[in-house]
Amino acid sequence: MLIRHRPDLTDNDVTDRGLYLRRREFITGVTGLGLAGLGGAASAAPLAFSKGFSTTEKPTPKDDITSYNNFYEFGVDKGDPAENAGRLKTRPWTVRVDGACEAPKTFDIDALIKGNKLEERIYRLRCVEGWSMVIPWVGFPLKDLIAAVKPTSKAKFVAFETLMRPSEMTGQKWDVLQWPYREGLRIDEAVHPLTLIAVGLYGETLPNQNGAPLRLVVPWKYGFKSIKSITRISLVDRQPPTAWNLSAPREYGFYSNVNPAVDHPRWSQATERRIGEFRRRDTLAFNGYGEWVADLYRGMDLKKFY
Amino acid sequence: MKDAEKAPFPLDGGRARKKRPSKTRDNLVYAAVWLACAAPLVWLAFRAFTGDLGVNPIETLVRQLGVWGLRLLLVGLAITPAAAILRKPRLVRFQRTIGLFAFAYVSLHLLSYIGVDLYFDFGQLWKDILKRPFITLGMAAFVMLVPLAVTSTNGWVIRMGRAAWSRLHWLIYVIVPLGVAHYYLLVKADHRPPLVYAGILAVLLGWRVWRRFATR
Numbered sequence: 243m244l245i246r247h248r249p250d251l252t253d254n255d256v257t258d259r260g261l262y263l264r265r266r267e268f269i270t271g272v273t274g275l276g277l278a279g280l281g282g283a284a285s286a287a288p289l290a291f292s293k294g295f296s297t298t299e300k301p302t303p304k305d306d307i308t309s310y311n312n313f314y315e316f317g318v319d320k321g322d323p324a325e326n327a328g329r330l331k332t333r334p335w336t337v338r339v340d341g342a343c344e345a346p347k348t349f350d351i352d353a354l355i356k357g358n359k360l361e362e363r364i365y366r367l368r369c370v371e372g373w374s375m376v377i378p379w380v381g382f383p384l385k386d387l388i389a390a391v392k393p394t395s396k397a398k399f400v401a402f403e404t405l406m407r408p409s410e411m412t413g414q415k416w417d418v419l420q421w422p423y424r425e426g427l428r429i430d431e432a433v434h435p436l437t438l439i440a441v442g443l444y445g446e447t448l449p450n451q452n453g454a455p456l457r458l459v460v461p462w463k464y465g466f467k468s469i470k471s472i473t474r475i476s477l478v479d480r481q482p483p484t485a486w487n488l489s490a491p492r493e494y495g496f497y498s499n500v501n502p503a504v505d506h507p508r509w510s511q512a513t514e515r516r517i518g519e520f521r522r523r524d525t526l527a528f529n530g531y532g533e534w535v536a537d538l539y540r541g542m543d544l545k546k547f548y
Numbered sequence: 549m550k551d552a553e554k555a556p557f558p559l560d561g562g563r564a565r566k567k568r569p570s571k572t573r574d575n576l577v578y579a580a581v582w583l584a585c586a587a588p589l590v591w592l593a594f595r596a597f598t599g600d601l602g603v604n605p606i607e608t609l610v611r612q613l614g615v616w617g618l619r620l621l622l623v624g625l626a627i628t629p630a631a632a633i634l635r636k637p638r639l640v641r642f643q644r645t646i647g648l649f650a651f652a653y654v655s656l657h658l659l660s661y662i663g664v665d666l667y668f669d670f671g672q673l674w675k676d677i678l679k680r681p682f683i684t685l686g687m688a689a690f691v692m693l694v695p696l697a698v699t700s701t702n703g704w705v706i707r708m709g710r711a712a713w714s715r716l717h718w719l720i721y722v723i724v725p726l727g728v729a730h731y732y733l734l735v736k737a738d739h740r741p742p743l744v745y746a747g748i749l750a751v752l753l754g755w756r757v758w759r760r761f762a763t764r
Contacts (some may be wrong), residue, residue, distance in 0.1 A: 310603035318738040321602070371736070373604055418737050489737060508733065509680055510672070517603055521667055 286446035291380045294361030295436065297530075301364055302375040302517050304444045310517065311451045312369065313470055314418055315404065315411035322413075327450035329410045330471070335455050339387060341477035342396035349387075351455045355441050358382035362445070363438055363459075368500045368529045370464035374514045379459055380442030385433035393429070393477050400432040401425075401482035402458060403474040419485045425458065425469035426482035426496065430538055436461055436531060439472075462531040464498045495548035499539070500529035504548050581642050585649035588616045589656075610660045617653035618731060618745060620646055621724045625752045632759070644700050647720075651697040654727075658690055682733035689726035692719050724749055 313323040316330075337354065340346035360380050368374045388400070404423040408414040414421045431437060438459040441448055448454040453470025460467050466486050476482075486494035493507050502512045502525040513522040528535050539547075592612055595601050601608040624646045631639040666672050676683045696717055698704070705713045728749055732742040 306603045314737070320604075373607075505679070508682060510676065513672075515604065515606065520606075522665075 286449065288446055289355070289360055289380050289442040291360035291362050291442070291445070294363045296362065296364035296378075297366060297376060299364070299366065299376045301378045301444075306517050307375060307377055307443065308449050308451060312371075312465065313451055313453070315413045315421075315423065315471070316451065317413050318418060323451035326412060327454075329412070330405075330407075330450045330454070331410060332450065332455040332471075335473075337456065337472055337475060339391045339475045339477075341401075342394045342398075342479060343477050344392035344394060345390070347391055351441075354387075354439075354456070358386055360441070365436075365438075365459060365461035366529050367459075367461065367465050367468075368514055368525065370466055370494070370498070370506065370511075372509060372511070372514050374516050374525075374529075376516075378444055379438060379440040380445060381438045381440035381456075381459065383435055384437045384439050384458065385435065387439060387475070388433055388477070391477070396479045397429055397477035399429060399478050399481055400427050401474075401476045401478050402427075402469045402472055403476075404469055405471045405473045420488050423469060423485045424483060424488075425467055426484050427460065427467075428481075428538075429477070431460070431535075434535060434538065436534055462499055462528040462535045464494075464500060466494070467498050497539075497544075497547045499535075499544065499548075500525060501527060501544055501548070503527070504545055578642075578645075581645060585620065585646060588612070589653070592616075606660075606664050610657060610665055613653050613657035613660055614731070617650050617657050618724075618727050620650035620653060621720075621727060622745065622748055622752065624650055625720070625724060625749070629752060629755045648697060648700055651693055654690055654693060658686075682730050685726045685733065686730035689723045689730060692723050692726075696720065696723075721753065 309324045310320045311323040312320060313327065316323040316326040333351070335351040337349045337351065338346075339349065360382055362378055362380050364376060364378045366374060367377050384400075388397075402425045405411065406414065406422040408421075427437070438461075439456055440453070440459045441456050443449065443452055448457065450471075453468075453472075456472055457470040458468045458472065467484075481496055484494075484496060486498075487496055500511075505511050511525055514525045515522050526532070592601075592609065596605070596609060599605075624643055627639055627643045627646065631637050662668060662670075662673055666676075677687050678684070696719060699708065699713065699716060708716070728742060728745050731745060732739060735742055
């Protein structure tokens, strides 16, 4: 399959020489991490990674990133996930990648962490509610995972699903959304080099409330597109249903690109409050990533495909 | 207020006259009510100054002021039924204090939204009022609350005449439902909390309708 996009590898993408020279240590390090993971402990473990494409803005403090979350599987208040997500057992954990591909496969999370080149990506995150953060994720491009299963020409969209386990995700006992949480991307969005599978935050494994053990990060879309605690990724030939769109189709579209010119029906999207700042700041088209992603939507009416 | 006027019991007579509480006790009870109304504000101010309003303090401040305004409005509406059901007619004397505190919270809620959240961006405020139904309803409720607060004094009751004053204050039955709708419309998915307020409001209004028919 031929995927056209602009040359996307920059100097930032080159593995740091120091890290390259220490690659054996790196492997030992992640193996150790895998063994630590056997205990099923939720405690954060350090990750080895290189520096990837990042904003130079100041990252939001870790305490804020890990205590102000929308993760309705653990409760609807922003403080609920930090309080309740500890219950979730993130080991053993597998991700099924299937659908329109030649080599569908079930990946073990530790094998995924070990088998992919991890990099730190400091991205802006803009929530549809009008607040934003700057988050230092650690992860690998989703395109690497998709390439591993050899997609066929029928793979036009990618559908994602969160774990369904009401005994640990107690928010799932009540249908505030249609569980399990589902999200989707068009294939060209999914294989875009900015689209990340995050397994870490601030250099350590992802805290449960942020979507452990692995989550999607699509920095030019509203935060709810970045689905957490993924167990299934399917390559499909038509646009898949998505959780917030099912809940309120007029308010949350499939695309949900950050767009200050298209308001949420009930509130303005022109400005946002960066967590930790007093004054609101202007929201940027595609959350400031237009230079890299605007081409994906050339010719589309973004008021219609919101 | 109309409720008080039509109360199916003597407002200052009956048992209350026989054992009227002492002046000191009356003042103490009144002070307790006043302090109870002011407590959430003091607590919010304390949290604000100690940096304990969470990750998004401005949102917490605006929402908490709004929620307390709505709660006090509902408490105000609960006074008349409580006075009738508990046969404590003198409870009605707290209505004004509670109503004025509700007005204070709602005013601070609006002020913090305009001054802190929007940082006095009046262009944005105007757009919000026109385009956002929940803000339109909230503003409408506030605008109606102002004359009720202004005419809350004894002097105004005399100046307007009891009947006209009661008619004006009947607006509270429009204001509080607007306040609940304002809350309901801003919620993203979990409508349970605003529905709890809507349920309480329905009971308080339903009691009045029931009483009107029952005492006819």
